[in-house]
Amino acid sequence: MTDKNWPLYEVFIRAKSGLSHRHAGSVHAADDEMALNHARDVYTRRNEGVSIWVVKSSEIIASDPAESAALFEPAKDKIYRHPTFYEIPEGVENL
Amino acid sequence: MYTQGLDQQGKEPQGLQPRESAERLTAFQARIDAEEKIEAKDWMPEAYRRTLVRQISQHAHSEIIGMQPEGNWLTRAPTLRRKCILLAKVQDEAGHGLYLYSAAETLGTSRDQMVADLLSGKAKYSSIFNYPTLTWADIGTIGWLVDGAAIMNQIPLCRCSYGPYARAMVRICKEESFHQRQGFDIMLALSRGSAAQKAMAQDALNRWWWPSIMMFGPSDKDSKHSAQSMAWKIKRFSNDELRQKFIDVTVPQADFLGLKVPDDELEFDQETAHYRFGEIDWQEFYDVLAGNGPCNRERMQVRRNAHQGGAWVREAAQAYAEKHAAQAA
Numbered sequence: 001m002t003d004k005n006w007p008l009y010e011v012f013i014r015a016k017s018g019l020s021h022r023h024a025g026s027v028h029a030a031d032d033e034m035a036l037n038h039a040r041d042v043y044t045r046r047n048e049g050v051s052i053w054v055v056k057s058s059e060i061i062a063s064d065p066a067e068s069a070a071l072f073e074p075a076k077d078k079i080y081r082h083p084t085f086y087e088i089p090e091g092v093e094n095l
Numbered sequence: 096m097y098t099q100g101l102d103q104q105g106k107e108p109q110g111l112q113p114r115e116s117a118e119r120l121t122a123f124q125a126r127i128d129a130e131e132k133i134e135a136k137d138w139m140p141e142a143y144r145r146t147l148v149r150q151i152s153q154h155a156h157s158e159i160i161g162m163q164p165e166g167n168w169l170t171r172a173p174t175l176r177r178k179c180i181l182l183a184k185v186q187d188e189a190g191h192g193l194y195l196y197s198a199a200e201t202l203g204t205s206r207d208q209m210v211a212d213l214l215s216g217k218a219k220y221s222s223i224f225n226y227p228t229l230t231w232a233d234i235g236t237i238g239w240l241v242d243g244a245a246i247m248n249q250i251p252l253c254r255c256s257y258g259p260y261a262r263a264m265v266r267i268c269k270e271e272s273f274h275q276r277q278g279f280d281i282m283l284a285l286s287r288g289s290a291a292q293k294a295m296a297q298d299a300l301n302r303w304w305w306p307s308i309m310m311f312g313p314s315d316k317d318s319k320h321s322a323q324s325m326a327w328k329i330k331r332f333s334n335d336e337l338r339q340k341f342i343d344v345t346v347p348q349a350d351f352l353g354l355k356v357p358d359d360e361l362e363f364d365q366e367t368a369h370y371r372f373g374e375i376d377w378q379e380f381y382d383v384l385a386g387n388g389p390c391n392r393e394r395m396q397v398r399r400n401a402h403q404g405g406a407w408v409r410e411a412a413q414a415y416a417e418k419h420a421a422q423a424a
């Protein structure tokens with residue numbers, strides 16, 4: 001094939017106002033505008049969104065799953081960051 | 096659909112990669128057994144990756160080729176309402192293909208490679224789309240039976256161990272339900288219509304019944320990769336289990352329509368509460384899969400022509416993008 005590869009864009013959709021954008025999938029497009037159009041055609045045929053973000057996949061910086069222990073373990077033993085850690089005596093209210 | 100025992104195709108990679116130590120493989124299987132989802136960048140055995148690439152891309156190709164039999168009736172739908180519905184359905188199938196290509200790409204294969212494999216005939220797609228759509232009743236039957244079988248097959252895939260595939264399937268399953276209902280609705284109208292319309296519905300059922308139940312793939316005893324796919328939780332039910340389930344729910348629907356399923360051995364077994372059914376002609380299945388179905392050549396030709404015919408559009412879009420990027424710089 002003589003076709004040049006169109007870059008891959010990741011698609012994020014806000015289902016309705018009040019919610020954050022959420023990853024929906026990806027599309028290929030020659031440029032940003034076409035990426036938005038393709039995202040609309042592919043991911044919002046049933047009113048699934050009120051707003052679309054597209055970003056070139058190559059622009060996303062992602063953490064490495066192999067490093068996830070180093071990244072996330074330190075938070076695991078800090079259970080005192082959760083309210084459930086604390087015992088509230090019987091009779092104390094609104095706390 | 097249309098994964099259909101297409102996981103039967105292709106060779107398994109020989110020998111373990113050095114990085115696939117027994118330890119790693121055990122840890123991977125433990126994650127699967129714990130119902131953890133595997134995500135794109137997670138470590139996975141090469142064979143797991145390849146199985147998924149093969150299955151997801153063949154599934155995607157089936158969605159794309161699957162537009163052709165129904166596309167054949169877009170300009171001849173009997174009413175404007177039916178035409179709008181069919182158009183929406185065919186667009187959905189294009190969408191399904193795109194969701195799935197996108198899921199497959201997360202495994203490190205490229206869209207261009209997958210498309211090239213389809214066009215060269217290297218990749219397979221579901222055998223069901225190699226049958227012709229001769230009358231309008233075929234469109235009803237496809238929605239009712241083919242999309243119905245697809246749903247049966249795809250609902251368990253929503254719980255597939257590979258996250259991106261499972262998420263694509265959730266989206267697809269929501270849309271398939273509309274496909275099946277619009278098909279049943281066509282059958283309902285025909286079966287309540289004139290004698291000629293009813294005969295047309297019966298004729299379509301006669302032609303599509305057996306190919307539809309073949310969609311679940313070869314019988315379990317002949318299903319090569321099933322056990323491994325089950326262990327990896329890519330697959331949750333065996334081909335025969337899904338086929339039985341489909342027959343059990345579909346026969347009463349045919350009864351409701353007043354249509355006869357073309358199987359003289361079909362009989363409800365009170366004891367097991369399942370339908371018993373006749374022998375499937377597996378030779379036909381393998382012939383169609385090998386490229387010798389009624390429409391295999393036409394389907395491939397149409398796809399290649401569409402790809403070539405669209406080349407100038409892709410080139411123009413690329414040139415436009417480059418020009419604008421240059422102006423902005």
Ligand SMILES: [Fe+2]
Nearest residue numbers: 096158188191
């Ligand atoms: Fe589909």
Ligand SMILES: [Fe+2]
Nearest residue numbers: 096242271274
């Ligand atoms: Fe469908």
